Amino acid sequence: MTFDGHRFHSERRLGLVGDAxxxxxxxxxxxxxAAVGHTRYSTTGGTILRNVQPLFAELHAGGFAVAHNGNLTNGLTLRRELVGRGALMQSTSDTEAILHLVAQSRRGRFIERYIEALRAIEGAYALVSLTNKKLVGARDPRGIRPLVLGELDGCPILASETCALDIIGAKYVRDIEPGEVIVFHRKDDVIQTEIHKPFPPMPPRPCIFEYIYFSRPDSIVAGRSVYEVRKAFGAQLARESHVDVDVVVPVPDSGVPAALGYSRFSGVPYELGIIRNHYVGRTFIQPAQSVRELGVRMKHSAxxxxxxxKRIILIDDSLVRGTTSRKIVRMMRDAGATEVHFRLASPPIIHPDYYGIDLPDRNGLLAATHSLEEMREMIGADSxxxxxxxxxxxxxGEPGRDPANPKYADHCFTGAYPTSLTDHTDIEPQPHQLSLLAEAS
Incomplete structure (x- = not known):
């Protein structure tokens, strides 16, 4: 969506950016x-055109567009309240609540209405908004989702990852701080900046899954190279659970850095035993199981x-439903591997995520309902x-996890959610899940 000084222009399509x-x-x-763009996969709200962002509304003072990375944990509650006050919802996305909160606010200035809306929402958000006068960025008080500021030819750029700045040749300036609202507007042909910090300070909790899977390996998240962190995960994995094998094989692409780290630490040769078709997207976020299984077959070949x-050890970033892992183990055996061992460069995912990763259903998480041995048997690995x-x-670089003050949002592994979960219940760990944590440690 763009603004030309007089009106907004919008193109909203399904599919890959390169195609659409x-x-x-x-x-x-x-x-x-001025422009704001967004790429999306479904968390709250289905994969339909009316949920494609940026979402847009005409306010009394002009147009207002918003793009959101994350997920609101009180979105359903807000939706009911807003509809009760007369709001007409045009999508099923949780993000639309932000539009209506701003529209219904009785505050005077736009930024006051915007901040009032932020104080009403809970969960994870990195927001980029555009009006006919302002470009606004905002990050949730815990800093769960990343948001960075860049500059190109004197113009500000807000992005969810630093790699987006690199692609267009922009200079990285800094991370937007947790709880920060940054506003850009033009005055006398000069871009002015306002900084607002409407929330009391609290310990940040950036999502650890950004390092494990979500972010691109060429991005820098909270000052750390995602690529180097993933290699460190692999090296640590080799320290903890090495097995005598002939080659280390990554599950591409997200398992590649961890496999490199594992190989270098263990001294076992690294081989590209799996070739990925890059025209097939991420499989664990596909909306239907049948589509995921077809996606695995199309995505990987031996x-x-x-x-x-050869005796091989497969390295992947995480285990969610087990669909990909089971198919790949079978593929390796069919291709002649004499032993197939499997290692994951993250702990068992035993809790849903409510902050923008498509892990909402505990029953769909393999580690939440099966022991380590049961999972091994299900995917068909030797270990x-x-x-x-x-x-x-x-x-x-930490001495370990501090249960009283964890440095990262690691709720998928521990159940320690960093915010309230107004829309969600039944989040207490089950006895089996607690024993699995001990088994994997």
């Missing part, structure tokens, strides 16, 4: 000097020359091991 916005005529329909007759929670923290 490759034609010149599409780009020419987006004139202007490099028989690298694995036939299975996870990175321990303390090991994960040690790889991040």
């Amino acid at each position: 916005f490759s034609r010149r005529e599409v780009i020419e329909r987006l004139p202007g000097s 490099n028989r020359a690298a694995i036939a007759g 299975l091991a996870f990175l321990s929670i303390d090991g994960m923290y040690r790889a991040m």
Whole structure:
């Protein structure tokens, strides 16, 4: 969505950016000097066109567009309240609540209405908003989701990852701080900046899954190279659960850095035993199981020359439903591997995520309902091991996890959610889940 000084222009499509916005005529329909864009997969709200962001509303003072990375944990509650006050919802996305909160606010200035809306929402959010006068960025008080500030030719750029700045040749300036609201507006042809900090300070809890899977390896998150952290996870995994094998094989692409770290620490050769088709997207976030299984077959193929007759250890970033792992183990055996061991460069995921990762259903999480041995049998591996929670923290340069004050949002592994969960219940760990944590440590 762009603004040309007079009106907003919007193009909202399903599919990959490279496919949906490759034609010149599409780009020419987006004139202007300010813009906000968004790529999305479904968490709250389905994969339908009306949920494509940025979402837009006409306010009394002009247009207002908002793009959101994260998920609101009180979105359903807010939705009911807003509808009760007369709001007409146009989407099923939790993000739409922000539009209506701003629209219904009785505050005078736009930024006051915007901040009032932020105080009403709970959960994880990195927001970029555009009006006919301002570009606004905001990050939740815990800093669960990243947001960075860059600059290109004197113009500010807000992005969810530093790699987005690198791609366009922009200079990284700094991270937006947890709880910070930053506003850019033009005055006398000069870009002015306002900083607002409407929340009391609290310990930040950046999501550890940004390092494990979510962020691109060429991004810097909270001052740390994602690539280097993933290699450190792999090295720590080799310290904790090495097995005598002939080659280390990554599950591409997200398992590659961890496999490199494992190989270098253990001294076992690294081989590309699996070739990935890059035209197939991430499988664990596909909306239906049948689609995920087809996606695995299309996404990966065995490099028989690298694995036939060898004992291999597969390294992946995480185990969610087990669909990919089971298919890949079978693929390796069919290609002639004599032993197939599996290692995960993260602890067992035993709790849902409510902050923007598609892990909402505990019943769909393999480690939440099965023991380590049961999981090993289900995926068909000769052995299975996870990175321990303390090991994960040690790889991040910490002495271990401090239960009283964990440095990261690690709720998927521990159940220690960093915010209230107004819309969600039944989050207490089950006895089996607690024993699995001990088993994997």
